[in-house]
Amino acid sequence: MARGGTPPASxxxxxxxxxxxxxxxxxxxxxxxxxxxxxxxxxxxxxVLTRDPAPIPLAQGEETAGTPRDPLLQAQPGGEGNKRLPQxxxxxxxxxxxxxxxxxxxxxxxxxxxxAEPHFFDRNYGRGLAWYRELMPRTLDGQITMEKTPxxxxxxxxxxxxxxMSKDTKLIVVVRDPVTRAISDYTQTLSKKPxxxxxxxxxxxxxxxxxIDTSWSAIQIGIYAKHLENWLLYFPLGQILFVSGERLxxxxxxxxxxxQDFLGLKRxxxxxxxxxNKTKGFPCLKxxxxxxxxxxxxxxxxxxxPDIDQxxxxxxxxxxxxxxxxxxQMTGHDFGWD
Numbered sequence: 319m320a321r322g323g324t325p326p327a328s329x330x331x332x333x334x335x336x337x338x339x340x341x342x343x344x345x346x347x348x349x350x351x352x353x354x355x356x357x358x359x360x361x362x363x364x365x366v367l368t369r370d371p372a373p374i375p376l377a378q379g380e381e382t383a384g385t386p387r388d389p390l391l392q393a394q395p396g397g398e399g400n401k402r403l404p405q406x407x408x409x410x411x412x413x414x415x416x417x418x419x420x421x422x423x424x425x426x427x428x429x430x431x432x433x434a435e436p437h438f439f440d441r442n443y444g445r446g447l448a449w450y451r452e453l454m455p456r457t458l459d460g461q462i463t464m465e466k467t468p469x470x471x472x473x474x475x476x477x478x479x480x481x482x483m484s485k486d487t488k489l490i491v492v493v494r495d496p497v498t499r500a501i502s503d504y505t506q507t508l509s510k511k512p513x514x515x516x517x518x519x520x521x522x523x524x525x526x527x528x529x530i531d532t533s534w535s536a537i538q539i540g541i542y543a544k545h546l547e548n549w550l551l552y553f554p555l556g557q558i559l560f561v562s563g564e565r566l567x568x569x570x571x572x573x574x575x576x577x578q579d580f581l582g583l584k585r586x587x588x589x590x591x592x593x594x595n596k597t598k599g600f601p602c603l604k605x606x607x608x609x610x611x612x613x614x615x616x617x618x619x620x621x622x623x624p625d626i627d628q629x630x631x632x633x634x635x636x637x638x639x640x641x642x643x644x645x646x647q648m649t650g651h652d653f654g655w656d
Contacts, residue, residue, distance in 0.1 A: 398456055398458075399456035399458045399461070401454050401455070401456055402454060403447065403451050403454065403483060404432075404454065404487070405484075406464045406488040406489070406490065407464065407466070407470065407487060408465070408466035408490045408491075409467070409471045409491055409549075410469070410470060410492065410493075411468055411471050411472070411491065411492060411493060411499065411542070412468040412499075413468075413502040413503045414491075414492040414493055414494040414563045415561070419490070420464070420466050421603070421613070422570060422574055422603065425586075425587050425591055426586050427586065428584070428586075429464060429583070430454075430455040430456070430457045430462070430464070431455065431465060432455065432463075432464070433453075436453050436465050436467055438467070439473065439480055440467065440469050440470060440473040440476060443479060447483065462583070471491060471539075471545050471549075472535075472545050477548055477549045477553065478552055480553075481553065485553075487557075488557060488559070488580065489553060489557060489558045490558075490559045490577065490580070491558060491561065492561045492562075492566065493542055493562065493563060493653065494562075494564065495564065495653075496539075496540025496641075496642070496655070497631060497635055497638060499540055500521075500536045501517065501623050504517045504536050504624075517630070518626065518630050520536070521534070530634070530637045540638060540641075543642075543644040543645040543648055546645065546648055547648075550648075555648075555650075559576065559580040560649050560651060561576070561577060562653055570592050571587065571588050571589040571591070574587045574588075575588075591604055591605070592604065598614060600614065600615060602615075635656065642655050
């Protein structure tokens with residue numbers, strides 16, 4: 319120390335106040351940022367862990383009845399009413415009268431149905447239930463959402479997939495004399511492809527022996543008992559209603575009464591809603607949904623069938639008879655096709 323002077327400042331003394339404050343501020347800021355980053359990571363992990371698996375595409379196999387379902391898929395609010403997955407599905411059969419049935423059901427104020435055939439459970443399953451629900455109309459409480467895709471009945475994977483959506487889904491099958499149905503199926507194809515072989519040549523693997531070609535879809539669809547066995551693995555018989563395609567023409571109000579009862583609806587559609595078009599040979603609605611005018615199904619209904627060799631028709635009746643008998647036993651109903 320210099321004589322009579324002031325002691326010199328120590329180099330290890332306290333730092334200036336501004337530098338200490340800055341260091342504290344940086345430490346606090348760093349802690350906040352780390353907390354935010356940790357929260358973001360945890361939220362992302364939770365989203366991944368709770369996400370439901372998507373429906374399995376056709377090529378990868380079928381979904382089992384125990385697959386978890388997202389309850390949010392059951393209804394999507396917004397606008398007038400909600401979009402819901404269907405509580406009832408018309409699953410078949412092609413050329414059985416499914417379109418007529420759905421058109422008649424649309425008259426009921428408590429029924430709302432998708433427009434075009436969704437083909438979700440056979441062709442579009444990989445798109446997921448949210449996509450499927452978007453195709454549905456909005457419904458109010460107490461109304462039923464429906465759709466129809468006749469090819470479901472003969473699609474092997476369809477029963478498990480519909481059961482996976484909801485085990486409580488009500489199923490409707492419109493059936494018709496399988497011989498008449500096959501001819502109608504062929505007639506529709508012929509109208510689009512005039513150059514296809516004759517009905518007779520497509521029916522047989524070997525006409526000389528009378529061996530029926532069951533690989534032809536027009537024939538295969540009509541083996542109702544075989545297809546029904548697959549559905550009964552996933553749904554009880556009481557959850558499936560079988561509508562007679564013949565009675566749907568001869569007594570539409572009677573068949574619609576059975577359908578309304580099955581769906582738990584008040585019997586609103588009655589005889590007063592129908593009149594018979596003698597030219598077409600089909601019943602028509604006196605007043606269609608959203609219209610004050612009478613409504614008959616399109617020009618494709620009531621097509622004239624080609625003349626088929628009666629021996630071929632007889633052979634087909636013999637072929638279908640045992641399958642029809644088994645179908646009558648399975649359903650507890652004689653449709654009188656023989």
